[in-house]
Amino acid sequence: MVTDPVIPPLLEVRDLSIHYGDKAALSGVSFDIRQHEIFGIIGPANAGKTSFLRAINRMDDFVPGMRVGGQICFAGRDVATVRNLYALRRRIGVVFPLPVGLPLSIYDNVALSPRLRGVRRRAELDQIVERCLTRAALWDEVKDRLTSLGSLLSGGQQQRLTIARALSQEPDLLLLDEFSIAVDPVTTMRIEEVLKELRNELTIVLVTNLVQQARRLADRTAFFLGGRCVELDATEALFSNATQQQTIDYLGGRFG
Amino acid sequence: MSRPPVSSTPGVTGPRAAEAKSLDRRDRAWWFDFGARAAVFVGGMSAILFIAAIFVFIGTQGLDFAIHRLSWSEFLFGTHWEPTVEPPRYGALPLIAGTAWITVVAMLVSAPLAFGAAVYVAEFARGKQREWLKIFIELLAAIPSVVWGVIGLHVMKPIIQHVFDVQIGLNVLNAGVILGLMAAPIITTIAEDALKAVPDTYREAAEAMGATRWQVIYRVVLPHARPGLSAAVLLGIGRAFGETIAVLMASGHRLMIPHSVFDSAATITATIAAELGEAAKGSDHYQVLFVLGLLLFLITFVINLTADWIVRGGRRRA
Structure with a gap:
């Protein structure tokens, strides 16, 4: 995948950590999400996938006890300090x-x-x-x-x-949290086709339990486990050539 | 995979400065939201303001007397309420006891009745029948308390005299039954809301396992609705507790501690209502009635706080 170095990333995540009370849901995650890519996130339950999505558009404002540390920048702007939160969420x-x-x-x-x-x-x-x-x-x-x-x-x-x-x-950014959980396989495939086309217009973060769905759709995929981002790579590289043992085990269906 | 040229999507890839700025621009919707939030904040705070103002009013009216001349031990434990006799005696225990007796009887009458009605309306009644039942229950709640008082005076009194073969028909039992009937529709309405708030998926999951209707209600619905049901009872108690005119008419208003449900009794509220008009403004009698009001206020406050605490405790467990 070729990225133009001139285009800044849409989302910059720096040392992001999320806590619910004393319990850490996500700790020390850093990566960029590029314009017009489908960014897949896979991982078992309690890996911090949904918490990550919640933090992006500041849904933590609704959740008592949820604390977000580190930084998320959307289009170059730290989401924690935007003055018009609603304008952020509309996008x-x-x-x-x-x-x-x-x-x-x-x-x-x-x-x-x-x-x-x-x-x-x-x-x-x-x-x-x-x-x-x-x-x-x-x-x-x-x-x-x-x-x-x-x-x-x-x-x-x-x-x-x-x-x-x-x-x-x-929107500029579409966050999909296991969208296919309540959808039949045929419809799922139709929606997936749509998502591929949408890539021309917007950026998509796709959280999914279906490992193969990430493989079909995502340009790059991150593997989350226990609140950490274990591995992040171009999707094909991750699937065929994972470097971390945990990733290999998960993709191989040995746990999760 | 091929990518379209970047310039074809100006909205996303425009200069970052403009992008960032748009997230900081406070548009009309933002300001409207800001204004609306301020407006509802004032509305919410006004409740606290009114409560505080009433508390201060009641408190100051009886303050001088309460601090300088009232014997609190006599007030709380004295058995003689004789404010117009020389020397006056301000023992509120008969009133407190009368209130407690009548409230307890009222709850014993209304809680089973109301829970039965709520479970029937929420779980069994269907369609038209349910709609009509709900309308009648709400009508029942809207009957003015003086009408209930008349019923106590002219319907309940002869019935009690007849059935229990007692001399006095205006007593704790009469007032308790009347108050119980008054509180029941309110308890029913709130309890039914609590039952209806239990998601149908819970019922379906339990019924799919072969649970009978009663098992579903007893094992799944009632436990989930318990905080709401408790709050319903406590609000009913609050209603019974604060009721004045019906109790005054049905209780016999005798200023002595009742020893059985067939004794006449007087309540705090009825005493205030009956005596405040006669007491000279600013006199000791006038002031002690405000101290009674303060007592009433505090007890109601405790009941409502308890209801709130139960409801929230239940949510935490859920």
């Missing part, structure tokens, strides 16, 4: 593991974020809604019932609705 889309269809109509679910940033014209909203739903591989299934409640869709559909909603933010 980062998040998809949680369990689908969260808001109790609004399908249309309003996707139109919410554009409306928040001031889009009023119906035609423009229609266009955004169709585009985002199409990209999330949901449009064909719901185009005839856009006014029914998003929270009444099936689990897999709600997850795709969540993805469409994240895309409607037109």
Whole structure:
């Protein structure tokens, strides 16, 4: 993979540590996430993957007892000190593991974020809604019932609705936390195709339990274990040529 | 994999200075949020302000007397409340005891009734029936307390005299039953909310294992809802405790310590209501009624704090 040295990384993580009370979830993690890459994070439960995502858009503000040390810079700006937190979050889309269809109509679910940033014209909203739903591989299934409640869709559909909603933010960075947990394999493949195309427009951090999913999608992959980043490399290099014994064991299915 | 030329995506790769700045620009939405937060903060703080103001008002009205002339041991343990006799005696124990008796009876009446109603409405009633039941329960909660007082006076009194063959029908039992019926709809409503807040997935998981409806309720739903149910009872106690006019009408208002549920009794609230109008403003009698008010205030405060503590303790365990 070629990177232009002139382009600064989108996300710079420096000595990041995360604690819940006395318990460390992540300690001393440092790396860059480049523009327009899909950055995979794999690792067993309790490796600190989700905590890492939470720290990026400062979801720790919601979690009592969660402390973040070190530094995360988004587009060159330390996220801990941004003066308009909401502006930061608007530029980062998040998809949680369990689908969260808001109790609004399908249309309003996707139109919410554009409306928040001031889009009023119906035609423009229609266009955004169709585009985002199409990209999330949901449009064909719901185009005839856009006014029914998003929270009444099936689990897999709600997850795709969540993805469409994240895309409607037109984010620079998309954080996916095990998005395929509630989605069937066929739909998962369709969403994966979409993610590959999205790489042209934005940067994606993909946390996944499916090792092969990281291999299919990610440009580079990091292996997290017990709150540390054990190894980070171009995906193919990591999978075929891991240097750490723990990584080899995990990829070989010997634990986790 | 090929990458598009960087210049085709100006939004992402623009000059970093502009990027960073946009995260620091406070737009209209930010300021609106700031203003809204300030507004609701004032709203929230006003609750504390009002409570503090009421506390100060009640406290200062009786302050002079409470500090200089009131014997606290007589107030808390004296058995004679004779504020208009010379020399006056301010023993509030009959009032405290009357309040405690009536509240306990009220809870014994209302808690089983209310829990039964709540479990039925939340777990068994379906569709239209459930909707109607809820409407009636809310109507029941809206009946003015003076109506309950009249019921105590003219319905409960002869019933008690008849059934238990006693002389006096206006007594602890009468007031307790009336208060219990008054508190029950409130307890039911809050308890039902607590039961409804238990996620259906829990019920499904337990039912899928072959648990009977009762087993599901007893083993899964009630334990999860326990903090809410406890809070419901405590709020019901608070309601019974603070009720005035219905108790005044149904209890017989006798200023002596009741020894059984068939004795008439007087409560703190009813005494304040009955005597404050007659007491000359600023007199010892007037002031001692405010000290009673302070006592009432403190007990209510303790009950509510306990309810809060239980609810939060339950959440921590959950």
